[in-house]
Structures are given as structure tokens and as C-alpha cells.
Amino acid sequence: MSSNERGFFRNIDWITILLYLCLCTIGWFNIHAAVYDEEHRSMVDLSTNYGKQFVFIAVSLVMAMVILLLDYRFFSALAPPFYIVTVLLLILVLVVGRNVGGNQAWISLGGGFRLQPSEFAKLSTVLLLAKYLSGTNVKITDTESFFITAGIIILPMALIMLQPDTGSTLVFFSLIFVLYREGLSPYFLIIIALSATLFILSLLVNQWLLVAGIAVIGALLVFFNLRNRKFIFGLLVWIVGSLGFVLAVKPLYSNVLQSHQRARIDELLGITFDPRGAGYNVNQSKIAIGSGQLWGKGYLQGTQTKYSFVPEQSTDFIFCTVGEEWGFVGSSVVIGLYLFLLLRVIQIAERQHMAFSRIYGYGVASIIFFHVLINIAMTIGLMPVIGIPLPFISYGGSSLISFTSLLFILLKLDSNRTGYTY
Amino acid sequence: MNNSFFERRYIIAAIFITFMVILLGRLFYIQLVDDRYLYFANNNVIRKKVLFPARGPILDRKGKILVQNEPVYDLMVIPKQVQPFDTLEFCKLIGIDMEGFHKRFEKARGHSVYLASIFEKQMSVSLYRSLQEKLSDFPGFYGQLRSVRSYPDSAAAQFLGYTGEVRDKDIEKSGGYYRLGDYIGITGVEKAYEDVLRGQRGVENQMVDSRNVPKGRYANGAYDTAAVAGERLISSLDLKIQKLGEKLMRNKVGSIVAIEPSTGEILAFVSSPTYDPNQMVGRERGNNMARMYQDPYNPLLIRPIQAYYPPGSSFKPLDGLIALQEGIINPQTTFFCPHYYMAGNHRVGCEHFDGPTNLSKGIAMSCNTYFCNVFDRLINRNGPKRTRQTFIDWKAKVNKFGFGVKLDVDLPNEKKGNVPAPERYDKIFGENRWRSSSIISLAIGQGELLATPLQLANIECTIANRGFYYRPHLIKAIGDKQITKKEYTERNFVGVDEQYFEPVIDGMQQVVEHGTAVGARIPGIVMCGKTGTVQNPHGKNHSIFVAFAPRDTPKIAIAVVVENAGFGSSWAAPIASYMVEEYLRDTITKPKAQVEYIMNANLLPPPKGSKVKEAKQTKADSLKKAKADSAEKPQPVLKSVKRKAKKQPSAVYYANQPAVRRDDEQ
Known part of the structure; x- marks a missing residue:
């Protein structure tokens, strides 16, 4: 002391x-x-x-x-x-x-x-x-x-x-x-970043288009790394996870979030434009x-x-x-x-x-x-x-x-x- | 030591820095790159309040006020601030009923609850005074001062014109200068000099909060501009003779135009019947306007520049002048007047029987025979085969006097009159199948010849000036600055040499001394004039008199037209003489009773469509005729003219077209 x-x-x-x-x-x-x-x-x-x-x-x-x-x-x-x-x-x-x-x-x-x-x-x-x-x-x-x-x-x-x-x-x-x-593990940070990106994208882009995009990118990555089995396995987990997330976003978005929260996000992403209401x-x-x-x-x-x-x-x-x-x-x-x-x-x-x-x-x-x-x-x-x-x-x-x-x-x-x- | 991942500090720091830089980047964009936000912020908070400038007053040539501004109050209401009150008393105070109250209040609420709306327009100061004391009982209501036009002498209505709220068309044309509810000159000087009279609007930038409650001035008024009052206009009008003219023309249809020959300044601009310009202002404006539109005598017509009259005998001096210039006659040329003139097989009558007549006498006695002979020689001077070409030449000469062309007076909607084109006669008689005899009525100012009173007066200016005129105008100064428009100081020569004027003027002097207008003689003033009695197929003849005085130093040229009044000598001539004397001497030496007789006479023709015959002329009329001891009698009508008149009655005499009607007013 x-x-x-x-x-x-x-x-x-x-x-x-x-x-x-x-x-x-x-x-x-x-x-x-x-x-x-x-x-x-x-x-x-x-x-x-x-x-x-x-x-x-x-x-x-x-x-x-x-x-x-x-x-x-x-x-x-x-x-x-x-x-x-x-x-x-x-x-x-x-x-x-x-x-x-x-x-x-x-x-x-x-x-x-x-x-x-x-x-x-x-x-x-x-x-x-x-x-x-x-x-x-x-x-x-x-x-x-x-x-x-x-x-x-x-x-x-x-x-x-x-x-x-x-x-x-x-x-x-x-x-x-x-x-x-x-x-x-840094994967947690990456998962968060990826989730955020996919979340925004799936609200802005047609979700089937997004699914197709992920599938194509995934397929290409798999194709060029056929030799590396361990990598392919990990990659597949990521791809499936992403696809699941993308498909889950819409139902989660409309059921879990409250309406005023949805309105604020829609306004932010430019999905709606209401400068006198939600965007005021x-x-x-x-x-x-x-x-x-x-x-x-x-x-x-x-x-x-x-x-x-x-x-x-x-x-x-x-x-x-x-x-x-x-x-x-x-x-x-x-x-x-x-x-x-x-x-x-x-x-x-x-x-x-x-x-x-x-x-x-x-x-x-x-x-x-x-x-x-x-x-x-x-x-x-x-x-x-x-x-x-x-x-x-x-x-x-x-x-x-x-x-x-x-x-x-x-x-x-x-x-x-x-x-x-x- | 559990510190194996210490290098991750850099990654975390990098993430922190990255996100902060993103924030700074975004701030950089919205604060420095995108300047919409400043605009939006100002839009949020700044309310531009327009400060209306006072409209410029208009004075007469001696500085007497013709129109000025009078304060009135618009009663404003802010619905949000209104509390329950005695509606009945309130309605009684401003003179509306409960239904009107509710209608107005709902309208104001529809506009805005927080903003002021006009509840009642243009309340007079006296009405507002009586309301003001009690206004504190009616929270939410307040008076807003504004100014409207006021005419202390109620004179020269058609000359001044009137103002009114802008129409969508005006707003569009002004490129956004005018806004809904603004006032703009609609006719007359108010319209012609709108740019000068309206002044410059000011702007006050007021700040409001998110609920539109005023919060004081923006930037302490640094961006405010004061309103600049409109310029004062000095008109050329002489209020005294203008008022006299309006009095003399009371209950008559017609007009008086007086011009100062040495400047072209218009001294009197009387259009009758007239109206009190104050009626075009205030709460009763709509009703008054409606009444005037329905008036069969059309007080809104600006007769001095819009009504058409054949000049009649007042055209004869022109015949003489053109013939002298062309060398067809000389002052001594005489024609024998056998009481008529034969144009082909048409007989043109003549009211007197004087035998040999020369130019001066022809004018003095208004000899039809003399001028038909002159005209015949003039049109035939290149042989009858070349009539058409010679006529075109004649038309050009008449145009130079300002007939059949606009004089470009500084008022809107001036009409140009008519000097017929040769095509007109081709149509009637067939191409090249007309001769001087076919169109002989032009010699005596009848037929298709049409002129406005302004054009008639302008010809007198030309004769008074011996060969030129200045462009007639109504406004001589803007503010303290004389109008020095080049075109107002330019002499417009009419193509007749100075020397040829004297014989004509001699004749015109004789008209007044002992000719057809001897009743207009003013002892001590040498006036030269010419009467005209114009045949009117719709009723009694129009009475015309043109003159200028004094002969050697002309100060005033005047044209008087009184419709349906009979002889030029009986009505138009005395009216002209009173005007001239009043202007030159400030007094009328003629017996008062005579003047008042003219003032009080009612010569209004029966309204169109009514079956009342015009035969009901007063005894006084014939009495007067005797007094005027004029020799002039109605001229016989040429058959061709009569025929044409019957065929196309719409083409002649006076323009009945209503003044340009504004479709937003009833």
C-alpha cells in the first residue's frame, strides 16, 4: 500500500x-x-x-x-x-x-x-x-x-x-x-463479417440470385482446389452455411425484428424512401x-x-x-x-x-x-x-x-x- | 503469462482505425462534397417573406395625384391560435354571415393550421379601426397592412387602367417573378408601365422551428433586402381639363383627346361613359366588374384608342393638303358647287349653295362638291386606267398622317383604324373595275375610312405644326427623370410641305369664325377647327369636331366625338371650345347655363336590342341647333355606301368589341 x-x-x-x-x-x-x-x-x-x-x-x-x-x-x-x-x-x-x-x-x-x-x-x-x-x-x-x-x-x-x-x-x-x-479463432470475426455482408446483400438482391452466385463462386473454388481435400471440406461447410444463412434471412428478418426496426433498415438500405416517416x-x-x-x-x-x-x-x-x-x-x-x-x-x-x-x-x-x-x-x-x-x-x-x-x-x-x- | 496472441493487438487496432476512417470519409462526403444538405437545412428553417413595395403613384402634368396608394387591411387568421369566441359578434363586426365565417375558416385550416391565411381581404381602414379595439377578444386573428390603389379624383379611369391578381399565364411569362396572389397592371398605364410602377420586392428571411413557429430573423437580417417602392409617373394629362371633359361627356358615348402639338403630350384622354376607378379596388371589385361587363355602353372600352369612327368632314383638310402637295390644285382653284356632285351616276348632295368655291371656302362651308372634285382629280391624275396604282399612292400618303396605322401611344391594345386597301375594292367591283367615282365617299371621310379619336387629334397636331407631329404619349416623366425617348422628340413629317398648310388653316379658321362651327368661337382666341357629322346606320349621326388653337402658336389640338348626337357643330364643337378655353385661360367665358346644358344632356342611344326608337330626341336638341346657327345638315348618303353598310354592318362605325375580357373575373 x-x-x-x-x-x-x-x-x-x-x-x-x-x-x-x-x-x-x-x-x-x-x-x-x-x-x-x-x-x-x-x-x-x-x-x-x-x-x-x-x-x-x-x-x-x-x-x-x-x-x-x-x-x-x-x-x-x-x-x-x-x-x-x-x-x-x-x-x-x-x-x-x-x-x-x-x-x-x-x-x-x-x-x-x-x-x-x-x-x-x-x-x-x-x-x-x-x-x-x-x-x-x-x-x-x-x-x-x-x-x-x-x-x-x-x-x-x-x-x-x-x-x-x-x-x-x-x-x-x-x-x-x-x-x-x-x-x-479468427473465423469468428470472419463469420461475423461474412454474415453482415450476406445479410445486407440478401435484403438488396433477389435471394435466388444470391444463392446462385454463392454456388458458382463455391464451385469455382472447389474446382481449382481439387487436390486439397481438407480445404474442400472446409469450403463446403462454408458454402452450405452461407446458403442456409441467405435463405434464412428473409423469414428471420420479417419475423424476429420489430416493424420499426425493419423500417429503419429498409430506409438505410434505400429499399424504402420515406424522409417524413421512418427516415425522418x-x-x-x-x-x-x-x-x-x-x-x-x-x-x-x-x-x-x-x-x-x-x-x-x-x-x-x-x-x-x-x-x-x-x-x-x-x-x-x-x-x-x-x-x-x-x-x-x-x-x-x-x-x-x-x-x-x-x-x-x-x-x-x-x-x-x-x-x-x-x-x-x-x-x-x-x-x-x-x-x-x-x-x-x-x-x-x-x-x-x-x-x-x-x-x-x-x-x-x-x-x-x-x-x-x- | 497468458499472452500468446499479443500480435493480435495490431489487427484490433487496424480494425478500429479502419472504421473510424470510414466515418471520417462519410463525414467528408456529406459535409464537404455534397452541398445539398446546407440547402435542405436552410429550406427547413428559413421562410422567405416577400416584402411588397408600394406601387408608384401617377400624377398629372401639374403634380396633382391621379392615383396613389391607400392602406387597407387583410384580416389574417392562424387557426391553431384561435380560441372559442363570440362568432356572431365577430361576423357582425366584419359584415359576413355565419356560413361565410365557417367557409373561410375551413379554407384557412385547409391551407395550414400553424400558418397565417387571409380571412378577409382588403378591409377599409375605418372598418379595421372599429374591429381593432376588439381584436384582442379574438385570439388568432390579426390585421395585415397592405396597400391598394386609390383615385382621389376618380378621373381618367381608362387611361390609368386597373390592377388585379396575376393569372397563371402572367406568372409563366414573368419567369417566376410573380407569385400567386401578386398584383399586376391589367390595362392602361398600370399595364404599360408595370415594370416601372411595381418597384422591387424585398425579402425578409425568417427562421422557423420544426413546428413552423417563427424564431426571429436569419443571420440578423444580413441576407434581407428592403423593398424599393415603384417609381412615380408624371403623366402628360391635365387633370383640370380631363375632369371637365369627363363632366361634359357625362351620359354621352364618345371621347375627347387633346394633345399638345409641340410635344405630342396627351392633355386629355376622355372615354365616355367612364367609371369610377375606385370601383376596381376593394371588396366590391368583383361585383363592379361584372356590372361593367354587362353595361351595354361598355365603359371598359378605351374609346380614344379603340373605338373607330369615320372621320367624316374632318377629313377634308387632308384632301386639300394632299392635293396641294401633288400640285393638283392651288389655293385659288375653284369648283362650282351646284348643290350636289355627280360621281358617275351617283349624286352626292351638298348642303349649301355657294357657287364658285375655293379651298378655304370649301373647308369653311364643308363643301362636299369641292372635295369630291379634288379627290376625283387626285385619283385620276395618272389617267383612269391607273386608278389602282394612284390609289395605293394616296393610301400611303394618308397613312403618313397616322391614319390606318398605330401611333404607338404608350398604352396597350391600341387599334390602328382603317384605310381601305385596293384589294377591298377589287373584291367589291372586280379587279381594276373601279374608278375614282366608285370610291368617292372617301373624299368626304366616309366609306371604309375609320380612325380612332387619337388619330383625329393627331392630325390636328400635324396641321398645327404645319407638317409634322410628335408621337403622342401619356407619360412624360418617370420619377424625377424626364422621358427622353428619342421617338418622342423626333418629328414625324407627313410629306406635305409647310407652305401648303396656310390655305387649309385659313379655311379651318373660317370654320370657327363664320363657318360650320361658329358656335365654338372663343373671343380672343384664334381657333382653327373642322366639324364632322358622321353617318351612322345604327342610329343618329355621330358628332365630330377637331380643332387646334391658337392658330399661330398652337398650344392644344383636340378631337371630340359624341356618338349619336347629330351635327358636329351642335355637340362636339362647343365641348371642344370649352376644353380649349379652360386649358388656355383656366376659365370658360361662355354662359354657365350653356355649359351645364351640355353637361346635363343625356345622349345615350337606346341600348342595343331595345326597341325604343331614337326619335325621342329632346326638344332641347333642336333648340340648341338653332342657337349654334350652324348651316351644316346631314350629308346625303352615297348609295354605294348605303348598300355596303347594309351588307356589312359590322364593318363600320364604332368598335363594339368588348375590352379584353379576363376569364377569371365575372
Whole structure:
């Protein structure tokens, strides 16, 4: 504990903290711009979103302090109970939760504040995943370990799916990067990429044409590799799998997905064009960002956001304000900050001696990456509308505090990277 | 150490970088390459509000206002803001019934719930004042100021024309300048000078939010432009004589055109019957318009430039001038007048019996025999075989005086009158089978010769100027800038030398001094004139008088036509003399009773289709005739003319065609 006696700022990665503070500040200013009106000029007016966000930032900083003050072994030790509590909360929210916008995702805390357990589920899942995978004799390539790992991830996913909160559910898929880093076969990544491609293609192209195409390509590959029996066998499995997937897409698409989700995907792929209905949000969001041009319209000058053409402007669509008021330059800065942060987190993860810390670090990177990618891609019409926040920038206490915790636990682990092994 | 896959960090980092670059690429495209989005964003938020400029006023030559703008209020409604209120009281206040209220309200709602629509158009200021006090009881309603045309003297309606909402055709033609609901000049000066009068529209860029609620000005008004008011037009009209003319022509059909010979500026432009131009404005416009279209006397016809009359005897000076120029006669040439003229076997009667008659006397006494002889010589000067060719030459000479061609006055829809083409006679008599005797009625301004009052007045200008005229025009200045159009300062020579005018003018002076129009004499002013009595197969003769004065320094040339009034001397001549005196002296020395008698006389012919005979002429008419002690009697009608008139009654006398009718108005 000598390190703590010398001050808990020892060995802290200041670069990450700086990036974190930059993003929080950008978030706060943009929330201000998004909901700005003449009546509430003060930046800390508690009746407005930016006033509340100020409180959330303060709470997050306190939270960060607390985390830095705790012993590094605390997180590893508490991962299982924390995970159990989160799962219980996820069950509880299904019973007593408040329904906001079709999702039963919030537990009211009184005073206008409320808790979103799914935000904390990400953190606890990553912690437990790190704890489990760093255990001795656990190898992701073993069948038993693989299924336990899968179970850890799928349990909270299933509970969140029941709310139903598709966006938060999908976030857990990002943990594939963690598993990959820890030795999962790269085929899983390839399968995901291939599935995504085939999914889009089978919605856009006649499915029998697609089946024929796959068959022809498969036949050619087989023909030119007749000597290599092992390869042919593997190839046949892939081809049959692809064909099955392609044929399954249509029925799955129309039966499993909800109609508004289908509408958003159809709109994105250009199958339908309805800028006043299903496509309204994305269309207005693209208009907001696109009209920012190089330098943007200037702080508080965005007309799309200020005059409420863009919905959910302080939460999921906060990037519209960035794009509209700060233009390509501001957008690039924000994306640059995120990329810098992600690479820094990977670097931090890789310099850990403890497997727990490293795995945890990759978990942090994966989750942040997934949020940033999906959120921004959604606002510029590259992804269907999925309601997940932009880390550190979107309005929301639960999301900010959980992302802060996620990041600062890594920093705490990192500050103890030397001298101890696990 | 379970760290065997550390190289995979690079793959993961590469995936992260790749996706972020994809995001940046997309942002680059929508923010920097594709500029549709800025346009869409502006479309979302900017509402361009058109600021309408005030239309330019029109003044008379002395600066008196002929037309100006008057504020009216459009009552606007924003249906979303309307709360329950006392509808009955509201209806009573603006003078509509409940049914009308609901109709209007539903129409406004159909347009937009959040946007303002016009509820009631063009309420007068006084009506709005009375409503204004109570408007706070009716949330959602408000008045919007706009301006409409107003005519303080109610004068010169046909000259000024009127404005109205644009039609689809106008919008198309303007290339999108006009928008639905805009006003545009439809006739008269309002149309001719539309580009100058309308001014320049301004634009105010207002911002609205996603629910169309106004949010202030865009960019603090940096892209707004102010409306520029239309230019002021100074017309050449003299309001005083214009009004006098309209009074004199009350209850008569006809027109008065007075021109200043030294400039071509039109001083009076009376078309009768006329109407109060204020009727073309305001809430009653539609009804008034409908009534005017049904009026048998067609007040919308711009008679000075659209009605056709044979010039009759007022054409005789032209005969003389052309003959003098051609050397066919000289001022001393005399013909013996035996009370008639024999054209072949047609007898052209003459109302006086003076024996030897020379040019001046011929004009003074309006001798048919003299001018038939002159015309016969003129058309036969190259031998009877060459009649056709000589006639074409004659027609060209008459055209030079502005007969049968448009004078290009600055008003739309001017008619050109008619000087018959030789083909016309080929058709009637057979090719080359007509001679001067066949067309002798042209000598006395009858037959197929048709002229507008403007053309008649213009000939007087030419005579007054001794050989040329300036193109007649109605607008002398735009804004503070004099119109210096080259064509207005150019002398249009008519091809008759100056020296030939004096004998003709002598004759015209005698017309007034002791000839057919002695009643028009104004002591102290040497006026030269010529009467005309035009045969009208539909009823009583038309009375025509043309004149200019003073003889040596002509200040005014005038043509007066009174339809169905009888002799030129009895109605047209006195009207002309009052106009001239009023213009030159600012007063009329004739007894007031005489003037008022003319003003009050009702000479309207029975409406077309009615069986009332015109024999019901007032006693006053004959009385007046005696007073005027004119010798002129109706000229006998040539049989050929009579025949033709019977055959083709539509071809002669006055244009009955209605003014260009707008199909969107009833």
C-alpha cells in the first residue's frame, strides 16, 4: 500500500484523463447548444439537461476519485458479486422499471434522477469476463471455457433484450474483440463479417440470385482446389452455411425484428424512401451534419438542432450538434479524440502484467469503440437507428458514470502495472 | 503469462482505425462534397417573406395625384391560435354571415393550421379601426397592412387602367417573378408601365422551428433586402381639363383627346361613359366588374384608342393638303358647287349653295362638291386606267398622317383604324373595275375610312405644326427623370410641305369664325377647327369636331366625338371650345347655363336590342341647333355606301368589341 501513501495520482496515465476531460467538456457544451434557448442561459441551470449534465460530470469525477482511492485488487475480487447485483437489477427493472420510449430500462431514484442498470451491466460483464478468462487453466479455445464465457456475456444480453433495448444488447457483441485477443479463432470475426455482408446483400438482391452466385463462386473454388481435400471440406461447410444463412434471412428478418426496426433498415438500405416517416430522424440528422460543412455554423448557431428538427438531440443524436455547429473540422477532432483514446487504451492494456488488467482493458476499448462507431454511423446514415449513447458526450448520468467507471478502473489497474503479478 | 496472441493487438487496432476512417470519409462526403444538405437545412428553417413595395403613384402634368396608394387591411387568421369566441359578434363586426365565417375558416385550416391565411381581404381602414379595439377578444386573428390603389379624383379611369391578381399565364411569362396572389397592371398605364410602377420586392428571411413557429430573423437580417417602392409617373394629362371633359361627356358615348402639338403630350384622354376607378379596388371589385361587363355602353372600352369612327368632314383638310402637295390644285382653284356632285351616276348632295368655291371656302362651308372634285382629280391624275396604282399612292400618303396605322401611344391594345386597301375594292367591283367615282365617299371621310379619336387629334397636331407631329404619349416623366425617348422628340413629317398648310388653316379658321362651327368661337382666341357629322346606320349621326388653337402658336389640338348626337357643330364643337378655353385661360367665358346644358344632356342611344326608337330626341336638341346657327345638315348618303353598310354592318362605325375580357373575373 506504499504507493497509495505517496498519493493516488502516482503512475496515473494523464493522457487518458486529458482525453476523458476533453470529451466530457465537448459533451457538456454540445448539450448546452442542443437544448439552448433564450430563457435558460446559465450553463449550470439545474432545470435543463446541460445543468444536470454538469452535476453528472461532477459526480463522475467524484466516482473517478473513489475508484482511484480503492485498492486495485478490489475490482477483481468484487467482479462476481457486482455481476450478480447487476443481473438482479436487470430483473428488477423488468418488474418495477419505468417505461420510457418503449423501453423498460429505468429505475426511478427520485428527484428527477433515474438509474439505467443496462449501462452498468456492460461494466460488470467486462469485469467478470476478465476475472474468468484470467483464471488459471481457462482457455477460450477449450469447449467448456468457451461456453462459460459465452454464458457470462449472454445472460445480461438476454435480460436487456427483454426490456427490449436492442442497442444495449448489441453492445455485448463487441466483446468478440476481447475474446479474439485472448485466442478465439479468427473465423469468428470472419463469420461475423461474412454474415453482415450476406445479410445486407440478401435484403438488396433477389435471394435466388444470391444463392446462385454463392454456388458458382463455391464451385469455382472447389474446382481449382481439387487436390486439397481438407480445404474442400472446409469450403463446403462454408458454402452450405452461407446458403442456409441467405435463405434464412428473409423469414428471420420479417419475423424476429420489430416493424420499426425493419423500417429503419429498409430506409438505410434505400429499399424504402420515406424522409417524413421512418427516415425522418436520420434524414434530419444528415441534414444537420451535412449543413455544417467545413467549419460549422458556430456555437449555438445550429438551426437544425436549436429549432428541434433533430430528435433526441442531447442524447443519441448529440453528434448532430457537433457536426452542425463545428463542421467537418469539429467532427474530425471528436473522432480523432476517440481514436486516440482507443489506441491509448489498447496500449495500456498491452503493457499490463496481469491478464485480468489486459483483458479488462480490451473490454473497455471494445465497448467504447462499439458505441462510438454505431452512434456516429447512425447519425450520418451508415447504420440503422440504434439507440445507444455516444460515450462521455451524450447527455445521461447512468451512461456517463458507467463509462467513467469503466475507464477509471482501467487507469487504477494501470497505476499498479509494475511490481505485481497475478 | 497468458499472452500468446499479443500480435493480435495490431489487427484490433487496424480494425478500429479502419472504421473510424470510414466515418471520417462519410463525414467528408456529406459535409464537404455534397452541398445539398446546407440547402435542405436552410429550406427547413428559413421562410422567405416577400416584402411588397408600394406601387408608384401617377400624377398629372401639374403634380396633382391621379392615383396613389391607400392602406387597407387583410384580416389574417392562424387557426391553431384561435380560441372559442363570440362568432356572431365577430361576423357582425366584419359584415359576413355565419356560413361565410365557417367557409373561410375551413379554407384557412385547409391551407395550414400553424400558418397565417387571409380571412378577409382588403378591409377599409375605418372598418379595421372599429374591429381593432376588439381584436384582442379574438385570439388568432390579426390585421395585415397592405396597400391598394386609390383615385382621389376618380378621373381618367381608362387611361390609368386597373390592377388585379396575376393569372397563371402572367406568372409563366414573368419567369417566376410573380407569385400567386401578386398584383399586376391589367390595362392602361398600370399595364404599360408595370415594370416601372411595381418597384422591387424585398425579402425578409425568417427562421422557423420544426413546428413552423417563427424564431426571429436569419443571420440578423444580413441576407434581407428592403423593398424599393415603384417609381412615380408624371403623366402628360391635365387633370383640370380631363375632369371637365369627363363632366361634359357625362351620359354621352364618345371621347375627347387633346394633345399638345409641340410635344405630342396627351392633355386629355376622355372615354365616355367612364367609371369610377375606385370601383376596381376593394371588396366590391368583383361585383363592379361584372356590372361593367354587362353595361351595354361598355365603359371598359378605351374609346380614344379603340373605338373607330369615320372621320367624316374632318377629313377634308387632308384632301386639300394632299392635293396641294401633288400640285393638283392651288389655293385659288375653284369648283362650282351646284348643290350636289355627280360621281358617275351617283349624286352626292351638298348642303349649301355657294357657287364658285375655293379651298378655304370649301373647308369653311364643308363643301362636299369641292372635295369630291379634288379627290376625283387626285385619283385620276395618272389617267383612269391607273386608278389602282394612284390609289395605293394616296393610301400611303394618308397613312403618313397616322391614319390606318398605330401611333404607338404608350398604352396597350391600341387599334390602328382603317384605310381601305385596293384589294377591298377589287373584291367589291372586280379587279381594276373601279374608278375614282366608285370610291368617292372617301373624299368626304366616309366609306371604309375609320380612325380612332387619337388619330383625329393627331392630325390636328400635324396641321398645327404645319407638317409634322410628335408621337403622342401619356407619360412624360418617370420619377424625377424626364422621358427622353428619342421617338418622342423626333418629328414625324407627313410629306406635305409647310407652305401648303396656310390655305387649309385659313379655311379651318373660317370654320370657327363664320363657318360650320361658329358656335365654338372663343373671343380672343384664334381657333382653327373642322366639324364632322358622321353617318351612322345604327342610329343618329355621330358628332365630330377637331380643332387646334391658337392658330399661330398652337398650344392644344383636340378631337371630340359624341356618338349619336347629330351635327358636329351642335355637340362636339362647343365641348371642344370649352376644353380649349379652360386649358388656355383656366376659365370658360361662355354662359354657365350653356355649359351645364351640355353637361346635363343625356345622349345615350337606346341600348342595343331595345326597341325604343331614337326619335325621342329632346326638344332641347333642336333648340340648341338653332342657337349654334350652324348651316351644316346631314350629308346625303352615297348609295354605294348605303348598300355596303347594309351588307356589312359590322364593318363600320364604332368598335363594339368588348375590352379584353379576363376569364377569371365575372
